[in-house]
Amino acid sequence: MSTDGKFGDYGGQYVPEALMPAIEELEDAYERYVLGNEDGFMDEFRTRLREFGGRPTPLQRADRLSERYDREVYLKREDLVHGGAHKLNNALGQVLLAKYMGKDRIIAETGAGQHGTATAMACAHLDVPCEIYMGERDINRQRPNVFRMKLNGSEVNPVTVGRGTLKEAISETMRDWATNVEDTHYVIGSVVGPHPFPSMVRDFQSVISEEARTQAREKMGRLPDSVLACAGGGSNTMGAFAEFVDDDETALYAVEAGGSTLDVDEEAGVAPNSASLTTGSEGILHGARTTILQDHDGQIMESHSISSGLDYAGVGPELAYLVDTGRVTAVNVGDDDALTAFHRLSQMEGIIPALETAHAFGYLERVAGPDATGEHDGLGEFVVVNVSGRGDKDLESAIEETYERDIDIAPNMDEFTGGL
Amino acid sequence: MSLEDAFADGPAFIPYLAAGDPDYESSLEYVEALERGGADIIELGLPFSEPIAEGPTIQNAVVRSLEGGMTPTRFFEFVEDLDVSVPLVCMTYYNLIYRYGESEAQGTSDASSAERSSADCRAAEPRDDGEAASKGPRPFVEKAASVGIEGLVVPDLPAEESGPLREACDEFGLDLVFIVAPTTRGERLERMMEQVSGYVYVQARLGTTGAQTDVSDQTGASLDRLAGYDVPKAVGFGISSGEHAERIVRSGADGIIVGSALVDIVAQGHERGTDPEAVADRLESLARELKDGAVAGTSQRPPHPERT
Numbered sequence: 059m060s061t062d063g064k065f066g067d068y069g070g071q072y073v074p075e076a077l078m079p080a081i082e083e084l085e086d087a088y089e090r091y092v093l094g095n096e097d098g099f100m101d102e103f104r105t106r107l108r109e110f111g112g113r114p115t116p117l118q119r120a121d122r123l124s125e126r127y128d129r130e131v132y133l134k135r136e137d138l139v140h141g142g143a144h145k146l147n148n149a150l151g152q153v154l155l156a157k158y159m160g161k162d163r164i165i166a167e168t169g170a171g172q173h174g175t176a177t178a179m180a181c182a183h184l185d186v187p188c189e190i191y192m193g194e195r196d197i198n199r200q201r202p203n204v205f206r207m208k209l210n211g212s213e214v215n216p217v218t219v220g221r222g223t224l225k226e227a228i229s230e231t232m233r234d235w236a237t238n239v240e241d242t243h244y245v246i247g248s249v250v251g252p253h254p255f256p257s258m259v260r261d262f263q264s265v266i267s268e269e270a271r272t273q274a275r276e277k278m279g280r281l282p283d284s285v286l287a288c289a290g291g292g293s294n295t296m297g298a299f300a301e302f303v304d305d306d307e308t309a310l311y312a313v314e315a316g317g318s319t320l321d322v323d324e325e326a327g328v329a330p331n332s333a334s335l336t337t338g339s340e341g342i343l344h345g346a347r348t349t350i351l352q353d354h355d356g357q358i359m360e361s362h363s364i365s366s367g368l369d370y371a372g373v374g375p376e377l378a379y380l381v382d383t384g385r386v387t388a389v390n391v392g393d394d395d396a397l398t399a400f401h402r403l404s405q406m407e408g409i410i411p412a413l414e415t416a417h418a419f420g421y422l423e424r425v426a427g428p429d430a431t432g433e434h435d436g437l438g439e440f441v442v443v444n445v446s447g448r449g450d451k452d453l454e455s456a457i458e459e460t461y462e463r464d465i466d467i468a469p470n471m472d473e474f475t476g477g478l
Numbered sequence: 479m480s481l482e483d484a485f486a487d488g489p490a491f492i493p494y495l496a497a498g499d500p501d502y503e504s505s506l507e508y509v510e511a512l513e514r515g516g517a518d519i520i521e522l523g524l525p526f527s528e529p530i531a532e533g534p535t536i537q538n539a540v541v542r543s544l545e546g547g548m549t550p551t552r553f554f555e556f557v558e559d560l561d562v563s564v565p566l567v568c569m570t571y572y573n574l575i576y577r578y579g580e581s582e583a584q585g586t587s588d589a590s591s592a593e594r595s596s597a598d599c600r601a602a603e604p605r606d607d608g609e610a611a612s613k614g615p616r617p618f619v620e621k622a623a624s625v626g627i628e629g630l631v632v633p634d635l636p637a638e639e640s641g642p643l644r645e646a647c648d649e650f651g652l653d654l655v656f657i658v659a660p661t662t663r664g665e666r667l668e669r670m671m672e673q674v675s676g677y678v679y680v681q682a683r684l685g686t687t688g689a690q691t692d693v694s695d696q697t698g699a700s701l702d703r704l705a706g707y708d709v710p711k712a713v714g715f716g717i718s719s720g721e722h723a724e725r726i727v728r729s730g731a732d733g734i735i736v737g738s739a740l741v742d743i744v745a746q747g748h749e750r751g752t753d754p755e756a757v758a759d760r761l762e763s764l765a766r767e768l769k770d771g772a773v774a775g776t777s778q779r780p781p782h783p784e785r786t
């Protein structure tokens with residue numbers, strides 16, 4: 059894997075000059091501590107992941123899904139990581155790195171609040187002051203996560219410009235960083251942004267595939283035929299794929315949010331989906347060249363997904379590159395199918411998944427379920443699905459969204475909404 | 479007139495406005511008012527949806543301008559419609575420059591994506607590298623040159639990634655201005671100074687654009703680091719009054735760049751529904767104050783050897 063920050067033509071460092079020294083400093087720290095394990099950094103990281111984060115997570119056989127899809131379906135249980143999602147793997151790594159670098163202030167952006175809460179937990183754990191930027195609209199949609207961040211002692215700064223969602227929060231965090239580069243580290247939440255972030259976040263998340271690869275061998279005596287993961291920015295995705303990239307026998311599927319439709323309203327600058335790998339085009343966003351949702355002039359479009367964690371107009375440059383080379387297959391699942399999959403997993407396996415994660419299960423149902431569309435089923439006999447997070451954070455929106463739709467397998471929503 | 483010539487007799491006053499803020503017609507008047515007020519070069523912002531280097535003042539200008547319908551194509555028309563004789567510099571973000579060739583090639587909206595979306599559930603085709611290869615920045619630069627733009631400033635394009643743009647600028651005779659931050663030194667500074675032409679934009683302090691009540695003393699140190707380079711040094715970020723301008727020039731700047739303080743006048747006019755003519759008058763008078771301040775700064779400056 060590349061360490062120069064380029065994945066084919068993707069990646070790079072498209073940032074204001076004021077940030078460049080900080081980025082060079084981070085590059086140096088990444089090479090020394092993460093790649094070189096200087097001062098035992100990686101050892102300490104692994105220890106803390108175990109003791110604070112609760113790793114390793116199980117690779118669990120999903121019995122009823124295995125029966126339904128007539129193959130071995132295994133779940134990589136990242137929902138069991140402390141905080142309820144894979145996000146802590148990265149947040150803990152970066153906050154620890156910031157300490158090794160002597161930075162004494164942490165900033166981060168958050169959309170749904172998952173990365174923000176993971177960063178807030180890591181900062182409390184490692185005793186570093188933390189400020190989280192969050193779009194005003196997201197603050198209103200995700201109150202419980204705002205409280206969690208505050209309970210952990212972080213400040214939450216509302217971002218009011220633009221539409222007040224993740225895209226604006228990232229831009230605003232970059233502005234803070236440009237103002238305070240000398241003492242501040244920016245903990246970016248996915249495999250996006252300028253080099254070295256995409257590589258570094260992948261490395262922190264690749265503990266997922268490292269464990270899964272060993273666990274697959276232990277349980278099944280072989281590597282899986284396919285690995286499925288949802289993809290927003292792509293950090294759980296790259297984490298679940300990284301160690302399998304060189305295993306040609308394992309197919310890799312990145313499941314994006316198809317939103318309400320893949321059609322794009324250029325006039326309004328809105329893409330009612332977040333499927334940058336499927337419908338996007340090459341461009342530069344938030345410091346990297348990658349595939350993005352943009353209009354024909356190059357203005358970034360507003361994205362949409364039922365899951366706020368997938369609601370982003372870009373995607374990590376390495377994932378975009380792996381799709382271009384054909385190593386990773388990009389597919390997408392829309393809001394309705396994701397929500398149905400959310401209910402199915404809750405009922406059949408006793409696991410309430412994050413709405414993000416539900417997209418991956420939506421794809422499994424589509425190609426292998428009883429009503430399979432006949433779409434090519436390349437998943438094989440042994441499938442691993444990365445359960446990137448649990449759905450507790452999504453209960454309110456899942457109830458509302460289900461109420462608006464006609465989903466056969468869902469419980470009667472009147473019980474929750476009182477008929478609204 | 480080339481950018482460097484604009485620094486020939488006395489300090490250059492370089493105001494910035496976002497083109498099309500808050501609407502096309504008023505914006506034309508506002509930019510012309512800057513020239514009447516004494517501008518030597520004008521920086522025109524071509525608004526991008528994610529302006530990561532801008533503070534709130536210019537972010538809001540960008541929003542107004544985009545809402546007013548500004549696009550790269552409209553921007554070039556705007557430049558052609560402008561009645562000014564001083565050199566113009568386009569300030570924008572790299573994605574708009576990079577994508578311009580694609581949008582020209584396709585004319586209307588992205589046909590391939592419409593086609594893709596017809597099959598709702600299909601997988602992304604692996605892209606063929608050759609086919610995906612962009613035409614890069616060349617079409618934008620060619621168009622900019624043809625409407626008379628003299629230079630570009632691209633805040634999210636560091637020297638490391640600027641090769642293709644520098645080449646296109648050389649081909650079409652445009653200057654490429656780089657921003658030097660207070661944290662830029664050593665090798666990075668050298669690499670940048672090898673690429674720069676026209677003038678260097680000396681960022682007076684860390685952070686994003688925005689008017690300040692005081693001007694930073696990081697400026698002096700930055701100017702000292704640049705003393706050995708034979709290219710005009712224009713200082714920006716935070717200058718808002720004639721007195722600031724004077725002080726900055728006195729500390730050795732060859733020019734001053736002022737954005738947010740002028741954009742504030744446009745914003746206020748827009749909010750209060752002020753007659754555009756009155757807004758233009760206010761812009762002209764602040765411009766004159768800034769220009770006079772800059773000129774006053776030179777007369778008090780210790781004499782320094784002529785540039786060769």
Ligand SMILES: Cc1ncc(COP(=O)(O)O)c(C=O)c1O
Nearest residue numbers: 172290291292293294367446447
């Ligand atoms: C549970 C969960 N899964 C997936 C994602 C998407 O992020 P990424 O694509 O970086 O894994 C998020 C983001 O908030 C999340 O919370």
